[in-house]
Amino acid sequence: DQQVKQNSPSLSVQEGRISILNCDYTNSMFDYFLWYKKYPAEGPTFLISISSIKDKNEDGRFTVFLNKSAKHLSLHIVPSQPGDSAVYFCTGGSEKLVFGKGTKLTVNP
């Protein structure tokens, strides 16, 4: 049972453009969501979070949008930079975190 789904395994974007990473979930009990970023051979690092009572949270170039009725959230990165190239994990949380499979973002110079 995949409670958090990231249907795009990979995404390629030009430097300076917007990157949009999407995530769908099935568990209505999630009361918060977090995005983690992972570089090769390193552990995931926390990027940004959003409570289920909010529909948007912004932190610098990163914005997360939550659409509860559609059980969908997205991470926007504007402008994208080559250093943003990494695997991005969407997670849903209640008693514990559930990770999606990740989306590999490549930002081309």
Next chain:
Amino acid sequence: EAGVAQSPRYKIIEKRQSVAFWCNPISGHATLYWYQQILGQGPKLLIQFQNNGVVDDSQLPKDRFSAERLKGVDSTLKIQPAKLEDSAVYLCASSVSTASSYNSPLHFGNGTRLTVT
């Protein structure tokens, strides 16, 4: 602030052998987690400790996996005997609070890559 330390970084063993991983969390972090990340998948929680006690081990294959957290600090995860399907990266994470991860995001170590042949 020093990060979460894990060792070894890599381990190759044959099936039916045993292996142990070590984790030293960030100082003062009450909660410690072990995750398994199989290639192409997201991390899956194996066990969660709060100080010395186990909070959640529902996804730990207890017939072969064991974990302990000594004195509420360091932790070891053991696999005995290993199977081919145990090949994965084993990630240790810690957090300050015992509350939800929303207010206390997890800090991950760099993981141990296990290959079982």
